[in-house]
Amino acid sequence: xxxxxxxxxxxxxxxxxxTLKIFFLTLVFSIPLGILVxxxxxxxxxxxxxxxxxxxxxMRGTPLLLQxxxxxxxxxxxxxxxxxxxxxxxxxxxxxxYAAYFAEIFRGGIESIDKGQYEAAKVLGFSPVQxxxxxxxxxxxxxxxxxxxxxxxxxxKDTALVYVVGLGELxxxxxxxxxxxxxxxxxxxxxxFYLALTAxxxxxxxxxxxxxxxxQ
Amino acid sequence: MxxxxxxxxxxxxxxxVLKDVGFxxxxxxxxxxxxxxxxxxxxxxxxxxxxVKCDRGSIMVxxxxxxxxxxxxxxxxxxxxxxxxxxQIRKRLGxxxxxxxxxxxxxxxxxxxxxxxxxxxxPRPEAEEKARRLLAMLELQDKEAAYxxxxxxxxxxxxxxxxxxxxxxLVMCLDEPTSALDPELREGIAQTIENLxxxxxxxxLITHDMVFAKRVAHRVIFMEEGEILAxxxxxxxxxDINNERIKSFIAG
Numbered sequence: 194x195x196x197x198x199x200x201x202x203x204x205x206x207x208x209x210x211x212t213l214k215i216f217f218l219t220l221v222f223s224i225p226l227g228i229l230v231x232x233x234x235x236x237x238x239x240x241x242x243x244x245x246x247x248x249x250x251x252m253r254g255t256p257l258l259l260q261x262x263x264x265x266x267x268x269x270x271x272x273x274x275x276x277x278x279x280x281x282x283x284x285x286x287x288x289x290x291y292a293a294y295f296a297e298i299f300r301g302g303i304e305s306i307d308k309g310q311y312e313a314a315k316v317l318g319f320s321p322v323q324x325x326x327x328x329x330x331x332x333x334x335x336x337x338x339x340x341x342x343x344x345x346x347x348x349x350k351d352t353a354l355v356y357v358v359g360l361g362e363l364x365x366x367x368x369x370x371x372x373x374x375x376x377x378x379x380x381x382x383x384x385x386f387y388l389a390l391t392a393x394x395x396x397x398x399x400x401x402x403x404x405x406x407x408x409q
Numbered sequence: 410m411x412x413x414x415x416x417x418x419x420x421x422x423x424x425x426v427l428k429d430v431g432f433x434x435x436x437x438x439x440x441x442x443x444x445x446x447x448x449x450x451x452x453x454x455x456x457x458x459x460x461v462k463c464d465r466g467s468i469m470v471x472x473x474x475x476x477x478x479x480x481x482x483x484x485x486x487x488x489x490x491x492x493x494x495x496x497q498i499r500k501r502l503g504x505x506x507x508x509x510x511x512x513x514x515x516x517x518x519x520x521x522x523x524x525x526x527x528x529x530x531x532p533r534p535e536a537e538e539k540a541r542r543l544l545a546m547l548e549l550q551d552k553e554a555a556y557x558x559x560x561x562x563x564x565x566x567x568x569x570x571x572x573x574x575x576x577x578x579l580v581m582c583l584d585e586p587t588s589a590l591d592p593e594l595r596e597g598i599a600q601t602i603e604n605l606x607x608x609x610x611x612x613x614l615i616t617h618d619m620v621f622a623k624r625v626a627h628r629v630i631f632m633e634e635g636e637i638l639a640x641x642x643x644x645x646x647x648x649d650i651n652n653e654r655i656k657s658f659i660a661g
Contacts, residue, residue: 313510316458317524317572318499327527331514408513409558 201370201379208366209386214280215352215362216390219287220345226288227295232325234300245296252293258354261286265358283355291348298340302333335405342398349390363387411436411501411579411611412457416478417466419452419635426452427463428635434580434611439602441626442615445658449635450615454582457613458504459495463487471501471579500529503573503610507585509565511557511572517544518553521572529576536575543571547601563594570601581605583614587621599625619659623647631655 234245252260265282268275277285306329314324353364361369367383370376412434419427426449434440442450456463459475465487468475475498476489490498512520521540525531531539544550547567557565566586573581583602587595602625606612616622622629622643629646631639639646639655650656 307510309506309508309510310512312460313504313506313512315460316499316502316504318496318528319524320528323527327523328512335514408556 197374197378198382201382204366204370205363205379205382205386208361208363211280211355211360211362212349212352215283215287215355215360216349218284219291219348219352222284222288223291224295224341226292228299228330230292230296231299231303234296235303248289249293249296252290253297257286257290257351258357260290261354261357264289279358279360283358283360287348287351287355291344294344295341298337298344299333301340302337303329305336306332338398338402338405342394345398346391346394349394350387410434411471412613413467413469414453414457415467415469417453417456417463417468419449419456419461419463426635427456427466430466430632430635430637432630432637432640434613436579436611437606437609439606439612439614439625439627440630441622441628442613442630442632443617443619443622443658444632445617448632450632451584453632454584454613454615458502458582459489459498462489470498473498473501496528500576501579503570503576503578503581505566505569505573505581505583505586507588509557509569509589511565511568513557515556516553517549517555517557517560517568517571520557520568521575524572525575540571540575543574546604547571562589562591563597566590566598567601570605574605578610580611580613583612585616585618586614587616587618595621595624631658633658 230245230248233241234249236242261283264286265277265279267273268277268282310328310332311324314328319328352362355362356365356368363386364383367379370379410433414433415431417427417430418425428449430449430453432440442453444450452461455461457468457470457475463476465478465485467477467487469477473494474490475495476487479486479488489495512523515523518537518540521543522531522533522536525536525539526533541550541553544553547570549564549567549571552560552564552568557568560568566589570581570583586598586602590598599621602612602614606627614622614626626643628642629640630637631646633654639650641649647659650659
C-alpha cells in the first residue's frame with residue numbers, strides 16, 4: 194500500500210504545484226483588484242458604477258467553469274483571435290471572478306465604517322487617499338477577515354476547475370491515476386491534500402484574526 | 410480676531426438651514442452657540458470646518474479665507490480656498506466631535522501624532538513629545554499606549570481634545586461637549602476649555618446645555634431656525650432676556 198502511495202506522489206505533487214500556483218497568484222491579484230473595484234463601486238462616478246455593477250453581475254451570475262471556457266476557448270476562436278496560454282487564461286478567469294466576490298466583501302466592509310471616521314480624518318487634513326489607506330482600510334480588513342477566509346478556502350477547491358482548459362492540477366492528477374489503476378485510493382489522497390491545505394489556511398487566518406484582536 | 414463669519418447662507422434641498430449668519434471670535438474668547446436641535450448650530454459648525462459647503466457668505470480663519478463671497482457679472486457665488494490654503498486653515502482649526510471619532514485601530518498616542526506626522530511632516534520624535542505634553546496637561550499621561558475602546562467617555566473626549574490640539578490651532582471647536590459625559594465630569598471639561606482659552610485659543614462651542622454655557626462661556630449666541638436671535642456677553646445675555654422664545658428655551 195505504502196509503495197503504491199509513493200508511486201502516486203510525483204503526479205500528485207506536480208498537480209499540487211499547479212493548484213498552488215493558481216491559488217496564490219489568484220489571491221495576489223484578485224484581492225487588490227477587488228479593493229479597487231469596491232472603491233470604484235462606491236465612487237460617485239455614475240458610468241464607472243454602472244460598468245462595475247454589470248461586471249459583478251456577470252462574474253457572480255455565471256459559473257466560473259463557463260467563464261474559464263469563454264476566456265480560453267471563446268477568446269481563442271478565429272473570429273476573436275486572442276488565443277491565451279492555458280495557464281494565463283485560467284488565471285485571468287480566476288482573478289476576474291474572485292475580484293468580483295472580494296469587491297462585494299470589501300464594499301460591505303467599507304460601508305460599515307462610521308462616517309465620523311471620514312470627518313475626523315478630513316478635519317485633521319488627511320487627503321482622501323491617506324484617509325483610505327491609514328484610517329479606513331485597516332479597519333475594513335479586520336471586519337472582512339472572516340468573509341475573506343471563507344472565500345479563500347472556496348478558492349482552494351475551485352482551482353479544480355482549471356482541468357477544463359487542460360491544466361493538470363491536483364484533482365485531474367487523481368482522476369488520471371484512478372482511471373489507470375481502477376482504484377479510489379488516488380481520490381482519497383487528493384482529498385487529504387485539499388484537507389491539509391484548508392487546515393493550513395484556517396490556521397493562518399486564525400493567526401491574522403488574532404493579530405487584529407488588539408482593538409475592538 | 411481669529412475667526413470671522415459673515416453673511417452665511419446654507420440650504421439643504423428646499424430647507425433654509427442658515428440665514429445670514431455672522432459673528433466673530435477673538436483670541437482667548439469662549440463663545441457658546443446655543444439653540445434647540447434643528448436650529449442650524451451644528452450646520453454652522455460643519456460649515457466652519459468645511460465638512461459642508463455653504464451657499465453664500467464668507468468664513469475667515471486667522472486672516473485666511475476658507476470661502477468668500479464674490480459678485481461678478483454671473484451673479485454672487487461662494488469661492489473656496491485651494492488645497493494648500495485649506496490645509497493651512499486645517500492647521501489653525503481644531504475640532505472635537507460630539508462622538509469624538511477617535512481612530513479605534515490606533516493607540517492614544519498614534520491618534521494624536523498621526524496627522525502631524527503624516528499630513529504636516531512633523532518629525533515623529535517632535536510630534537510624540539508634543540503629544541506627551543498634551544496628554545500630561547489633560548491628565549492622560551498613563552494612557553498613551555491604550556486603545557480608544559479601553560477608555561471612558563471623559564478620557565476619550567480628552568484624547569480628542571489632545572488630537573485637535575496637536576497642531577497648535579488658534580480656534581478650537583467643540584460640538585456638544587457635555588452631551589456624552591456623566592454630569593460629574595462637566596466641571597472638568599469646563600476647566601479644560603478655560604485652560605485652552607487661557608493659552609490663547611478662541612473656543613467655539615455648540616451646546617443646548619444652558620447651565621454649561623452659563624458656566625464656561627464669555628459670550629453667547631442664541632440661534633433659532635437658522636438665524637441668530639440674540640448675541641451678547643454672558644452677563645448681558647442671561648440678565649436681559651426679553652425675547653419670549655429664548656426665555657422658553659432657557660426655562661426648558
